[in-house]
Amino acid sequence: MLNAMLSFAGWEAAISDRVLPGPALQPRLSRDLAAAPDETLLAWAGEGDRMAFDQLALRHLGRLHQVALRITGRPAEAEEAVQDAMLSAWRNAARFDPARARAGTWLYSITAHAAIDRARRPAPMPLEAAGDPADPAADPETRLAERQRQEQLQAAMADLPPRQRAALALAYDQGLSGAEAAAALSVSLRGLEGLLRRARGLLAARLRGTPE
Amino acid sequence: MRIEDLSRLLETHGADPARWPPARRAAALALLETSAEARRRRAAAAAVDALLRESLPEPDAETLARMRDRLARAIARAPLPEAPRRGPPVLRWLRPLVPAGCGALAALATCLLLMGLSSWPRGPAPEEVLGAPRLLAMMMESGE
Numbered sequence: 001m002l003n004a005m006l007s008f009a010g011w012e013a014a015i016s017d018r019v020l021p022g023p024a025l026q027p028r029l030s031r032d033l034a035a036a037p038d039e040t041l042l043a044w045a046g047e048g049d050r051m052a053f054d055q056l057a058l059r060h061l062g063r064l065h066q067v068a069l070r071i072t073g074r075p076a077e078a079e080e081a082v083q084d085a086m087l088s089a090w091r092n093a094a095r096f097d098p099a100r101a102r103a104g105t106w107l108y109s110i111t112a113h114a115a116i117d118r119a120r121r122p123a124p125m126p127l128e129a130a131g132d133p134a135d136p137a138a139d140p141e142t143r144l145a146e147r148q149r150q151e152q153l154q155a156a157m158a159d160l161p162p163r164q165r166a167a168l169a170l171a172y173d174q175g176l177s178g179a180e181a182a183a184a185l186s187v188s189l190r191g192l193e194g195l196l197r198r199a200r201g202l203l204a205a206r207l208r209g210t211p212e
Numbered sequence: 213m214r215i216e217d218l219s220r221l222l223e224t225h226g227a228d229p230a231r232w233p234p235a236r237r238a239a240a241l242a243l244l245e246t247s248a249e250a251r252r253r254r255a256a257a258a259a260v261d262a263l264l265r266e267s268l269p270e271p272d273a274e275t276l277a278r279m280r281d282r283l284a285r286a287i288a289r290a291p292l293p294e295a296p297r298r299g300p301p302v303l304r305w306l307r308p309l310v311p312a313g314c315g316a317l318a319a320l321a322t323c324l325l326l327m328g329l330s331s332w333p334r335g336p337a338p339e340e341v342l343g344a345p346r347l348l349a350m351m352m353e354s355g356e
Binding site: 045 | 220223224225226231233256257259260261263264266267268270271275276279280282283284286287288290291292293294295296
Protein backbone atom coordinates (compact mmCIF):
# COMPACT_ATOMS: atom_id res chain seq x y z
CA MET A 1 0.00 0.00 0.00
CA LEU A 2 2.71 2.39 1.06
CA ASN A 3 4.79 1.32 -1.92
CA ALA A 4 1.87 2.06 -4.21
CA MET A 5 1.38 5.47 -2.63
CA LEU A 6 5.02 6.34 -3.06
CA SER A 7 4.97 5.12 -6.61
CA PHE A 8 1.93 7.25 -7.35
CA ALA A 9 3.55 10.29 -5.88
CA GLY A 10 6.62 9.74 -8.03
CA TRP A 11 8.85 9.20 -5.02
CA GLU A 12 9.86 5.71 -5.98
CA ALA A 13 11.09 6.88 -9.38
CA ALA A 14 12.98 9.72 -7.77
CA ILE A 15 14.61 7.36 -5.32
CA SER A 16 15.43 4.66 -7.84
CA ASP A 17 16.92 7.18 -10.26
CA ARG A 18 19.75 7.71 -7.84
CA VAL A 19 22.67 5.37 -8.31
CA LEU A 20 23.03 3.36 -5.14
CA PRO A 21 26.34 1.60 -4.64
CA GLY A 22 25.10 -1.48 -2.79
CA PRO A 23 22.15 -3.29 -1.28
CA ALA A 24 22.77 -1.69 2.09
CA LEU A 25 21.78 1.69 0.72
CA GLN A 26 18.64 0.53 -1.08
CA PRO A 27 15.53 2.39 0.14
CA ARG A 28 13.67 0.33 2.72
CA LEU A 29 10.32 0.42 1.02
CA SER A 30 11.65 -1.02 -2.22
CA ARG A 31 13.52 -3.87 -0.58
CA ASP A 32 12.52 -7.36 -1.66
CA LEU A 33 13.07 -9.12 1.65
CA ALA A 34 11.98 -12.55 0.48
CA ALA A 35 14.47 -12.58 -2.41
CA ALA A 36 17.40 -11.01 -0.61
CA PRO A 37 20.29 -13.26 0.44
CA ASP A 38 21.04 -13.63 4.14
CA GLU A 39 24.06 -11.35 4.01
CA THR A 40 21.99 -8.53 2.49
CA LEU A 41 19.27 -8.99 5.10
CA LEU A 42 21.90 -8.75 7.80
CA ALA A 43 23.34 -5.58 6.25
CA TRP A 44 19.87 -4.04 6.20
CA ALA A 45 19.31 -5.15 9.78
CA GLY A 46 22.56 -3.43 10.66
CA GLU A 47 20.97 -0.16 9.48
CA GLY A 48 18.06 -0.76 11.82
CA ASP A 49 15.66 -2.51 9.43
CA ARG A 50 13.63 -4.70 11.79
CA MET A 51 11.62 -6.27 8.97
CA ALA A 52 14.81 -7.53 7.35
CA PHE A 53 15.86 -9.07 10.63
CA ASP A 54 12.46 -10.71 11.00
CA GLN A 55 12.90 -12.24 7.55
CA LEU A 56 16.28 -13.58 8.62
CA ALA A 57 14.71 -15.04 11.75
CA LEU A 58 11.97 -16.67 9.70
CA ARG A 59 14.60 -18.45 7.61
CA HIS A 60 16.85 -19.63 10.41
CA LEU A 61 14.89 -20.03 13.64
CA GLY A 62 14.09 -23.69 13.00
CA ARG A 63 17.69 -24.74 12.44
CA LEU A 64 19.01 -22.54 15.23
CA HIS A 65 16.49 -24.13 17.57
CA GLN A 66 17.72 -27.57 16.55
CA VAL A 67 21.33 -26.58 17.26
CA ALA A 68 20.40 -25.19 20.66
CA LEU A 69 18.22 -28.20 21.46
CA ARG A 70 21.03 -30.60 20.63
CA ILE A 71 23.41 -28.69 22.89
CA THR A 72 21.14 -27.98 25.85
CA GLY A 73 18.91 -31.06 25.61
CA ARG A 74 16.02 -29.02 26.99
CA PRO A 75 13.43 -27.38 24.70
CA ALA A 76 12.78 -24.43 27.01
CA GLU A 77 16.51 -23.74 27.41
CA ALA A 78 16.94 -24.08 23.65
CA GLU A 79 14.32 -21.40 23.05
CA GLU A 80 16.01 -19.09 25.52
CA ALA A 81 19.40 -19.68 23.93
CA VAL A 82 18.05 -18.85 20.47
CA GLN A 83 16.38 -15.72 21.83
CA ASP A 84 19.65 -14.61 23.45
CA ALA A 85 21.57 -15.39 20.28
CA MET A 86 19.22 -13.53 17.97
CA LEU A 87 19.17 -10.45 20.21
CA SER A 88 22.95 -10.52 20.19
CA ALA A 89 22.89 -10.85 16.40
CA TRP A 90 20.59 -7.81 16.18
CA ARG A 91 22.87 -5.69 18.37
CA ASN A 92 25.93 -6.67 16.36
CA ALA A 93 24.38 -6.85 12.89
CA ALA A 94 26.29 -3.78 11.70
CA ARG A 95 29.57 -5.45 12.63
CA PHE A 96 28.97 -8.59 10.57
CA ASP A 97 31.63 -8.97 7.91
CA PRO A 98 30.47 -11.09 4.96
CA ALA A 99 34.08 -11.49 3.87
CA ARG A 100 34.80 -13.55 6.97
CA ALA A 101 31.79 -15.88 7.19
CA ARG A 102 28.38 -16.64 5.77
CA ALA A 103 25.48 -15.09 7.66
CA GLY A 104 24.07 -18.53 8.49
CA THR A 105 27.39 -19.71 9.90
CA TRP A 106 27.65 -16.52 11.96
CA LEU A 107 24.20 -17.15 13.43
CA TYR A 108 25.07 -20.78 14.13
CA SER A 109 28.20 -19.64 15.93
CA ILE A 110 26.36 -17.16 18.16
CA THR A 111 23.65 -19.70 18.90
CA ALA A 112 26.10 -22.49 19.67
CA HIS A 113 27.99 -20.31 22.14
CA ALA A 114 24.75 -19.11 23.78
CA ALA A 115 23.55 -22.71 24.09
CA ILE A 116 26.90 -23.90 25.46
CA ASP A 117 26.70 -21.19 28.14
CA ARG A 118 23.22 -22.32 29.09
CA ALA A 119 24.13 -26.01 29.01
CA ARG A 120 26.96 -25.39 31.47
CA ARG A 121 24.55 -24.03 34.05
CA PRO A 122 23.13 -26.60 36.43
CA ALA A 123 19.93 -28.16 35.11
CA PRO A 124 16.91 -27.15 37.18
CA MET A 125 15.32 -30.54 36.61
CA PRO A 126 16.05 -33.80 34.75
CA LEU A 127 16.52 -33.47 31.01
CA GLU A 128 13.31 -33.22 29.07
CA ALA A 129 12.88 -35.74 26.30
CA ALA A 130 13.99 -33.99 23.14
CA GLY A 131 13.07 -36.84 20.82
CA ASP A 132 9.82 -37.66 19.12
CA PRO A 133 7.25 -39.51 21.19
CA ALA A 134 6.94 -43.17 20.30
CA ASP A 135 4.57 -43.97 17.48
CA PRO A 136 1.17 -44.63 19.11
CA ALA A 137 0.19 -46.93 16.25
CA ALA A 138 3.03 -49.35 16.99
CA ASP A 139 2.51 -52.32 19.26
CA PRO A 140 3.38 -51.90 22.96
CA GLU A 141 6.64 -53.85 22.76
CA THR A 142 7.90 -51.79 19.84
CA ARG A 143 6.90 -48.59 21.59
CA LEU A 144 8.65 -49.64 24.75
CA ALA A 145 11.82 -50.58 22.86
CA GLU A 146 11.76 -47.31 20.95
CA ARG A 147 11.22 -45.33 24.13
CA GLN A 148 14.08 -47.14 25.86
CA ARG A 149 16.36 -46.46 22.90
CA GLN A 150 15.49 -42.77 22.94
CA GLU A 151 16.03 -42.57 26.68
CA GLN A 152 19.35 -44.34 26.30
CA LEU A 153 20.43 -41.86 23.65
CA GLN A 154 19.24 -38.88 25.68
CA ALA A 155 21.20 -40.13 28.66
CA ALA A 156 24.26 -40.66 26.49
CA MET A 157 23.90 -37.20 24.98
CA ALA A 158 23.53 -35.67 28.43
CA ASP A 159 26.86 -37.21 29.39
CA LEU A 160 28.66 -35.44 26.55
CA PRO A 161 30.33 -32.10 27.31
CA PRO A 162 28.46 -29.17 25.70
CA ARG A 163 31.24 -28.48 23.18
CA GLN A 164 31.08 -32.05 21.89
CA ARG A 165 27.32 -31.74 21.54
CA ALA A 166 27.84 -28.47 19.69
CA ALA A 167 30.28 -30.16 17.31
CA LEU A 168 27.70 -32.89 16.59
CA ALA A 169 24.98 -30.28 16.11
CA LEU A 170 26.93 -28.25 13.59
CA ALA A 171 28.86 -30.92 11.70
CA TYR A 172 26.22 -33.68 11.60
CA ASP A 173 22.80 -32.19 12.21
CA GLN A 174 23.29 -29.02 10.18
CA GLY A 175 25.82 -30.39 7.71
CA LEU A 176 28.31 -27.55 8.00
CA SER A 177 31.70 -28.17 6.42
CA GLY A 178 34.53 -28.98 8.78
CA ALA A 179 36.06 -25.54 8.30
CA GLU A 180 32.73 -23.77 8.95
CA ALA A 181 31.91 -25.82 12.02
CA ALA A 182 35.42 -25.30 13.38
CA ALA A 183 35.19 -21.55 12.81
CA ALA A 184 31.74 -21.42 14.43
CA LEU A 185 33.09 -23.11 17.55
CA SER A 186 36.36 -21.13 17.51
CA VAL A 187 38.50 -24.27 17.30
CA SER A 188 40.95 -25.59 14.74
CA LEU A 189 39.89 -28.23 12.23
CA ARG A 190 41.94 -30.75 14.17
CA GLY A 191 40.23 -29.67 17.36
CA LEU A 192 36.82 -30.12 15.78
CA GLU A 193 37.73 -33.63 14.60
CA GLY A 194 38.82 -34.47 18.12
CA LEU A 195 35.50 -33.25 19.53
CA LEU A 196 33.55 -35.28 16.98
CA ARG A 197 35.61 -38.42 17.51
CA ARG A 198 35.26 -38.30 21.29
CA ALA A 199 31.53 -37.57 21.07
CA ARG A 200 30.80 -40.40 18.65
CA GLY A 201 33.04 -42.77 20.55
CA LEU A 202 31.19 -42.11 23.79
CA LEU A 203 27.80 -42.40 22.13
CA ALA A 204 28.70 -45.67 20.41
CA ALA A 205 30.05 -47.09 23.66
CA ARG A 206 26.95 -46.09 25.60
CA LEU A 207 24.67 -47.56 22.97
CA ARG A 208 26.65 -50.82 23.01
CA GLY A 209 26.37 -50.80 26.77
CA THR A 210 30.11 -50.71 27.32
CA PRO A 211 32.08 -48.05 29.16
CA GLU A 212 34.08 -45.69 26.94
CA MET B 213 44.19 -47.34 3.79
CA ARG B 214 44.24 -49.57 6.85
CA ILE B 215 41.21 -50.65 8.87
CA GLU B 216 42.36 -48.42 11.74
CA ASP B 217 42.46 -45.41 9.41
CA LEU B 218 38.95 -46.16 8.22
CA SER B 219 37.77 -46.51 11.81
CA ARG B 220 39.21 -43.12 12.61
CA LEU B 221 37.48 -41.67 9.55
CA LEU B 222 34.15 -43.22 10.58
CA GLU B 223 34.51 -42.08 14.18
CA THR B 224 35.12 -38.54 13.05
CA HIS B 225 32.89 -38.06 10.03
CA GLY B 226 30.27 -40.80 10.26
CA ALA B 227 29.23 -43.42 7.74
CA ASP B 228 28.17 -41.15 4.88
CA PRO B 229 30.96 -40.97 2.26
CA ALA B 230 29.69 -37.54 1.19
CA ARG B 231 31.00 -36.20 4.51
CA TRP B 232 34.42 -37.77 4.25
CA PRO B 233 37.37 -35.61 3.22
CA PRO B 234 37.72 -35.94 -0.57
CA ALA B 235 41.41 -36.80 -0.29
CA ARG B 236 40.62 -39.97 1.66
CA ARG B 237 37.26 -40.92 0.17
CA ALA B 238 38.48 -43.05 -2.72
CA ALA B 239 40.83 -45.10 -0.57
CA ALA B 240 38.14 -45.66 2.05
CA LEU B 241 35.60 -46.80 -0.54
CA ALA B 242 38.14 -49.16 -2.05
CA LEU B 243 38.79 -50.70 1.35
CA LEU B 244 35.05 -51.09 1.95
CA GLU B 245 34.74 -53.08 -1.26
CA THR B 246 37.35 -55.58 -0.25
CA SER B 247 37.04 -55.89 3.54
CA ALA B 248 34.11 -57.38 5.45
CA GLU B 249 35.49 -55.94 8.69
CA ALA B 250 35.50 -52.46 7.13
CA ARG B 251 31.87 -52.91 6.14
CA ARG B 252 30.97 -54.06 9.65
CA ARG B 253 32.56 -50.96 11.16
CA ARG B 254 30.80 -48.75 8.69
CA ALA B 255 27.45 -50.36 9.58
CA ALA B 256 28.12 -49.62 13.26
CA ALA B 257 28.88 -46.00 12.42
CA ALA B 258 25.70 -45.83 10.32
CA ALA B 259 23.68 -46.99 13.34
CA VAL B 260 25.03 -44.08 15.39
CA ASP B 261 24.25 -41.71 12.50
CA ALA B 262 20.67 -42.98 12.31
CA LEU B 263 20.18 -42.62 16.03
CA LEU B 264 21.47 -39.07 15.95
CA ARG B 265 19.12 -38.23 13.09
CA GLU B 266 16.11 -39.75 14.80
CA SER B 267 16.80 -38.09 18.12
CA LEU B 268 16.48 -34.54 16.86
CA PRO B 269 12.90 -33.59 15.98
CA GLU B 270 11.95 -30.78 13.65
CA PRO B 271 10.53 -27.93 15.73
CA ASP B 272 6.78 -27.68 15.27
CA ALA B 273 5.18 -24.70 13.57
CA GLU B 274 3.59 -23.48 16.79
CA THR B 275 6.92 -23.33 18.59
CA LEU B 276 8.54 -21.47 15.72
CA ALA B 277 5.67 -18.98 15.48
CA ARG B 278 5.89 -18.33 19.21
CA MET B 279 9.67 -17.84 19.05
CA ARG B 280 9.40 -15.51 16.07
CA ASP B 281 6.70 -13.43 17.73
CA ARG B 282 8.64 -13.17 20.98
CA LEU B 283 11.79 -12.20 19.13
CA ALA B 284 9.98 -9.56 17.05
CA ARG B 285 8.59 -7.98 20.21
CA ALA B 286 12.02 -7.95 21.84
CA ILE B 287 13.63 -6.45 18.73
CA ALA B 288 10.92 -3.75 18.58
CA ARG B 289 11.93 -2.64 22.07
CA ALA B 290 15.67 -3.07 21.54
CA PRO B 291 17.90 -0.15 20.57
CA LEU B 292 19.23 0.02 17.02
CA PRO B 293 22.32 -2.04 16.20
CA GLU B 294 25.61 -0.60 17.34
CA ALA B 295 27.61 0.95 14.52
CA PRO B 296 31.01 -0.61 13.92
CA ARG B 297 33.87 1.33 15.47
CA ARG B 298 36.03 2.97 12.86
CA GLY B 299 39.24 4.97 12.98
CA PRO B 300 42.78 4.18 14.04
CA PRO B 301 43.16 1.12 16.28
CA VAL B 302 44.55 3.25 19.13
CA LEU B 303 41.43 5.42 19.17
CA ARG B 304 39.19 2.36 18.98
CA TRP B 305 41.07 0.94 21.96
CA LEU B 306 40.85 4.18 23.92
CA ARG B 307 37.19 4.87 23.19
CA PRO B 308 35.79 2.51 25.84
CA LEU B 309 38.00 4.18 28.45
CA VAL B 310 36.46 7.60 27.82
CA PRO B 311 33.58 8.22 30.25
CA ALA B 312 30.09 8.74 28.90
CA GLY B 313 29.10 12.40 28.39
CA CYS B 314 32.65 13.57 27.92
CA GLY B 315 31.60 15.49 24.78
CA ALA B 316 29.03 17.51 26.73
CA LEU B 317 31.57 18.10 29.46
CA ALA B 318 34.10 19.41 26.94
CA ALA B 319 31.49 21.74 25.39
CA LEU B 320 30.57 23.06 28.85
CA ALA B 321 34.22 23.69 29.68
CA THR B 322 34.69 25.60 26.40
CA CYS B 323 31.63 27.78 27.10
CA LEU B 324 32.84 28.57 30.61
CA LEU B 325 36.27 29.48 29.27
CA LEU B 326 34.79 31.83 26.66
CA MET B 327 32.51 33.46 29.23
CA GLY B 328 35.43 33.90 31.58
CA LEU B 329 37.58 35.51 28.90
CA SER B 330 34.79 37.88 27.85
CA SER B 331 34.34 39.24 31.41
CA TRP B 332 38.06 39.53 32.13
CA PRO B 333 38.93 43.12 33.46
CA ARG B 334 40.31 45.08 30.56
CA GLY B 335 42.33 48.33 30.52
CA PRO B 336 40.68 51.82 30.14
CA ALA B 337 38.96 52.66 26.88
CA PRO B 338 41.05 54.55 24.30
CA GLU B 339 39.12 57.77 24.88
CA GLU B 340 39.89 57.55 28.59
CA VAL B 341 43.63 57.40 28.03
CA LEU B 342 45.45 60.71 28.17
CA GLY B 343 47.34 60.43 24.96
CA ALA B 344 50.00 62.90 23.77
CA PRO B 345 47.70 64.86 21.40
CA ARG B 346 45.16 65.39 24.17
CA LEU B 347 47.84 66.49 26.68
CA LEU B 348 49.17 68.96 24.13
CA ALA B 349 45.69 70.35 23.59
CA MET B 350 45.18 70.74 27.35
CA MET B 351 48.52 72.54 27.72
CA MET B 352 47.65 74.88 24.88
CA GLU B 353 44.25 75.62 26.44
CA SER B 354 45.82 76.37 29.82
CA GLY B 355 48.52 78.51 28.16
CA GLU B 356 45.89 80.70 26.55
